[in-house]
Amino acid sequence: MQYLVVDSGYSYEWVATSNGETPDNAAIVGMDGREPFYIGRATMDGEKCVGKIVKSQKVCLVPKTGKEFQYKKYDILCINRIKHVGM
Numbered sequence: 239m240q241y242l243v244v245d246s247g248y249s250y251e252w253v254a255t256s257n258g259e260t261p262d263n264a265a266i267v268g269m270d271g272r273e274p275f276y277i278g279r280a281t282m283d284g285e286k287c288v289g290k291i292v293k294s295q296k297v298c299l300v301p302k303t304g305k306e307f308q309y310k311k312y313d314i315l316c317i318n319r320i321k322h323v324g325m
Contacts, residue, residue, distance in 0.1 A: 247320055252279065252313035258296030263316045280309035 253261055266274040270292050278291040278298035289300035291314055298312035 249318045249320055251316055251318065253316045254311075255314050256311040258291070258293045260291070260293055260314060261316055263318060265315045265317050267315075277315040278309075278312045279315075280312040282307065282309075286313075 250265070253264075255261065260276060264276050267277050268275050268290075270290075273292055273294060276291040276293075277288065278300075279286045279288050280298045280300050281287070282300055282302065287300045287302070289298045289306075289309075289312075291298050291312065295308075297308040297310055298314075299306040299308060301307075
């Protein structure tokens with residue numbers, strides 16, 4: 239089992255995107271075969287629901303009731319390095 243660990247030197251944000259677009263700072267959280275996948279979220283029934291993004295499929299896959307639902311518009315989790323300013 240692997241875990242996403244939060245490092246105090248970074249901040250995380252959701253970035254709106256679609257159709258398999260992945261910003262350079264998108265958080266890679268695992269592999270689907272040979273391809274990396276990312277954490278995504280999409281609006282399902284009026285609520286933000288977490289899923290996975292596999293770039294080649296160009297959708298965010300959100301699980302519900304044993305099925306995966308596809309969303310072409312979604313948010314992707316991105317990582318930003320915090321710049322520390324000297325005093």
